[in-house]
Each structure stands twice: as structure tokens, then as C-alpha cells.
Amino acid sequence: MRAAFLSLLALAAPAAAKDxxxxxxxxxxxxxxIVSPAGKRLLIDPYLKGDPATPEAFKDPRRYxxxxxxxxxxxxxxxxxxLEIATLSGAPVIGVFEWVKTLGLPEKQSxxxxxxxxxxxGDVTVHLVPAIHSSEPAGRPLGFVLSFNDGRSLYHTGDTWIFGDMELINELYHPKILLFNVGGGPYGQDPKTAALAVKKYFKPDAIVPMHFGTFPALSKEEDVREAxxxxxxxxxxxxxETRSF
Ligand SMILES: [Zn+2]
Structure with a gap:
């Protein structure tokens, strides 16, 4: 009975995935x-317990x-x-080799x-792309492009300044959803530079700004809107908040 039910689910899957x-x-x-069209959950840059901007309900590592x-x-x-979420959930950690090694996780999670x-x-390919920043201790900074089975992709820039190879990221993956660093302050590209990067290098359907407003040193929402x-x-x-794209 269970097997029959599962095979029915499998038959239904392609139609469901299309929409x-x-x-x-x-x-x-x-x-x-991020939840992919087929339901795979990818957690990016989990800084939650210590983040003053993270709502209380989202700080508990056991919820993930x-x-x-x-x-x-x-x-x-x-x-x-x-590390805590990986240990609790058994999920693998994807990152730069030298840093992932420092976590001491079992090999299947590293x-x-x-x-x-x-x-x-699952239905997501995670591409590791450059970012201009630092990453001490261990390794170098990355951005991530998530490619989905429907042909679309999402680009999380990580912390970065604008760089010319964003043109190559667009040529290779043409991301339609951008999660874009606009933090400015002493640490990365400010909102105006981020807006220039989007204009020069990408043709997205949606631009979601991030890394702003968390600390006083970072840019504020009005700076982002203005830029x-x-x-x-x-x-x-x-x-x-959750939005679907
Ligand atoms: Zn940062």
C-alpha cells in the first residue's frame, strides 16, 4: 500500500514541479x-542567535x-x-575547503x-563563485549560485565589492533572483555600488538587498531605496519574511 502511494507521488511530481x-x-x-521547487532546504550564512535583526522565533537552531x-x-x-545546526540536523556544510575542514565534522558532512x-x-546545483572580501581564519570568501531544474538560478553574493567577473557569473548562470550585499560601511559595497553592479552585469527579475541595517556601521533601508x-x-x-519567486 505504502509502495503504491509512493509511486503515485512520483507520478505526480513532474506536474507539481513545473509550477x-x-x-x-x-x-x-x-x-x-531557500526552498527549491522540489522542496530541498538550503540554509545560507546562518548567523541567527547573535543577530539582533533575527526574530526570536528564528534563533533556535533546532527549528532548522x-x-x-x-x-x-x-x-x-x-x-x-x-556547526551547531549541522551537528543537530546531520546536514552537510558547503563552503571553502580550508574552512569546512576546521569544523571537524564527519567526512559525509564536510x-x-x-x-x-x-x-x-537534490534538484539544486550549488556553484561556488568568487567574492571580493576576506575570510580569516581559513580559506577565501565565496558567493553561491543555486541553479534549479526549471532553468532559473539565484545568486547570493556573500560579502563583496563590485567586480568585473560578475559579468561571467551572469553569462554562465543568468541569475533571475539576486540576494545582493548592499552593506557598505567599512566592510563591503555600499548601496550605490551595488545598484551599479546590478545595472552593469545582471538582468534579474528580483533584487533582494541584504547585509544592511544589522549594525549602526552598515547602510540603512533609506540608503538602499535611494540607491x-x-x-x-x-x-x-x-x-x-518569506517570498516566493
Ligand atoms: Zn559580513
């Missing part, structure tokens, strides 16, 4: 939970059952809850790679 959306929940700062945890670089505001590499998580002017593709989310 399925990519779900994006902003957890604050650079942290997102990811299929993979993706970390752009080792800085605390991107990586601090990765998915270390480098720029140009990729990993498969992107009346761009209708700009989607400013609230921490804890």
Missing part, C-alpha cells in the same frame, strides 16, 4: 533559507532541518551557527570546495 516556486526566507543579515548549510566565508556574521566547483543537493531609485525589481524584505 513550483523558489521560496526565500530572509533570516536577517546575510542569512536565508536543512538539506545543506552553505557558508560564504568564515566571519562570525556568516558562520556562527553553522562538503568543502573552491571557486568553480559545484555540489548537487535603487524606482527600480521595481527591488524587493526589500523583513527578517522572518
Amino acid at each position: 513550483a516556486m523558489v521560496s526565500v526566507t530572509w533570516l536577517g543579515h546575510a542569512a536565508f533559507e 532541518k536543512p538539506d545543506a548549510i552553505l557558508v560564504t566565508h568564515s566571519h562570525f556574521d556568516h558562520s556562527s551557527d553553522a 562538503w568543502g570546495g573552491n571557486v568553480g566547483g559545484s555540489f548537487t543537493v 535603487f531609485k524606482r527600480d521595481k525589481r527591488l524587493q526589500i524584505m523583513r527578517p522572518g
